[in-house]
Amino acid sequence: MDTLSAAQAVEALIHEYYKLVFHTIYGLTGDWEESQDLTQDTFHQALKAIDAARAASGAQFHAKAWLLRIALNIVRMQRRRRNLFRFIPFSHMQRERREQANEAEADVLNQQAAPVQPAGYGVTGTSNEDPAASIAERDAVQRTMARLPEALRTCLLLAVIGGFSTSEIAQILDISEVAVRQRLVRARKQFQQFYALESGEEISDSNNMQVIQTPSVDRDSPQNHVTFLHSQASPFM
Secondary structure: OOOOOHHHHHHHHHHHHHHHHHHHHHHHHOOHHHHHHHHHHHHHHHHHHHHHHHHHHHHHOOHHHHHHHHHHHHHHHHHHHHHHHOOOOOHHHHHHHHHHHOHHHHHHHHHHOOOOOOOOOOOOOOOOOOHHHHHHHHHHHHHHHHHOOHHHHHHHHHHHOOOOOHHHHHHHHOOOHHHHHHHHHHHHHHHHHHHHHHHOOOOOHHHHHHHHHOOOOOOOOHHHHHHOOOOOOOOOO
16 A cells, blocks of 8 residues: 555555445435445545655554544535535535536546445345345434434444444544443444334343343344445445
């Protein structure tokens, strides 16, 4: 990575982490098309900043964590822009002009990036499973994620989808490891509670705590359900 040019390095990042970036952003926004736009914005920003980042970090440069920090900042900036223009009725026209201005660059990224939604997205691949049930569960997971406070949702996505350790999440979010662990415990507990509401189940507090403390992943595990947001073909599953 260090010996590659900026364009070559970002192309390598696209091939390796495009789906990771997309699914992390999608977990935060819940909007498929917007997530595609913000994923492209993430790699555009990475292309501009990677030389400076590698020079500043040297041998300590960790591309995956650096890229996810950019993605999270892109999402935050998009929300700020939306708050600024939410009362302007012609704000959608500004988005259309932005999309047209970036069309050429987006085409290049789309050609380089692996497809985000292959055939059978959200389906486990077993022939006996009803696709409608898989889609219903995926939608329930997405609604559950949307109910989590953003701070908890971000930690859970980085842990489950990104596969980051507690210390890595702490560095990405610039918080302490203790804070990360606390947020993950709360996120998993709230996810279990909200998912039970979405699916019409009833579970007790003791069951919640058991899920949090049990290292194995079962059907009711938050990790199991959140991972369901992935495409099965994802290379980091």
